[in-house]
Amino acid sequence: NAGVTQTPKFQVLKTGQSMTLQCAQDMNHNSMYWYRQDPGMGLRLIYYSASEGTTDKGEVPNGYNVSRLNKREFSLRLESAAPSQTSVYFCASSEPLRTNYPYNEQFFGPGTRLTVL
Amino acid sequence: SQQGEEDPQALSIQEGENATMNCSYKTSINNLQWYRQNSGRGLVHLILIRSNEREKHSGRLRVTLDTSKKSSSLLITASRAADTASYFCATRDSGGYQKVTFGIGTKLQVIP
Numbered sequence: 001n002a003g004v005t006q007t008p009k010f011q012v013l014k015t016g017q018s019m020t021l022q023c024a025q026d027m028n029h030n031s032m033y034w035y036r037q038d039p040g041m042g043l044r045l046i047y048y049s050a051s052e053g054t055t056d057k058g059e060v061p062n063g064y065n066v067s068r069l070n071k072r073e074f075s076l077r078l079e080s081a082a083p084s085q086t087s088v089y090f091c092a093s094s095e096p097l098r099t100n101y102p103y104n105e106q107f108f109g110p111g112t113r114l115t116v117l
Numbered sequence: 118s119q120q121g122e123e124d125p126q127a128l129s130i131q132e133g134e135n136a137t138m139n140c141s142y143k144t145s146i147n148n149l150q151w152y153r154q155n156s157g158r159g160l161v162h163l164i165l166i167r168s169n170e171r172e173k174h175s176g177r178l179r180v181t182l183d184t185s186k187k188s189s190s191l192l193i194t195a196s197r198a199a200d201t202a203s204y205f206c207a208t209r210d211s212g213g214y215q216k217v218t219f220g221i222g223t224k225l226q227v228i229p
Binding site: 004033035040041042043044045059090092094104105106107108109110111 | 150
């Protein structure tokens with residue numbers, strides 16, 4: 001069981017370049033999330049996918065797009081990178097909260113450190 | 118805006134001492150979770166407490182929840198150097214959203 005995997009681990013981009021961050025989970029979770037972590041800001045939700053086929057904006061979605069490719073994979077795309085997007089990006093997955101399953105702890109990947117010059 | 122806010126933002130203690138971290142939040146919640154993050158790593162779930170629970174234990178961890186004050190505390194007893202990490206509270210609100218909101222975190226240093 002690999003849990004949640006993310007690629008790449010590190011990336012340096014120039015302003016205006018595009019890239020896609022990949023995330024996959026093997027726990028058969030329905031819900032997946034993308035966060036960014038900046039010093040002094042904690043984790044902020046960019047986008048989430050409650051279930052396969054659905055995506056919703058989080059707290060800081062501007063400049064990003066996502067694709068829930070299938071139940072396992074959830075990718076994050078930066079169409080035109082900006083220095084303000086320099087951050088550490090985390091993907092996470094969980095079971096959704098349900099009446100008969102009230103626990104929805106999240107399982108995190110190791111993160112992608114992105115620098116935009 | 119951040120739902121959970123941890124206090125203190127940094128804490129330094131000697132090995133063997135207890136560490137207490139507090140979290141305050143703003144809205145009605147379904148559950149509150151605590152996570153640990155070691156330097157350069159992803160977050161790891163520690164413990165979850167539901168809104169109808171007041172206290173929960175897991176090993177050396179004790180979590181309390183006071184929904185009337187919208188606050189929670191995490192106590193780590195008999196701390197070890199390996200407990201050095203950042204600790205985050207996260208709230209799952211009682212609305213229909215399948216998402217969890219994280220606080221800024223408490224950076225704990227345990228000195229051997």
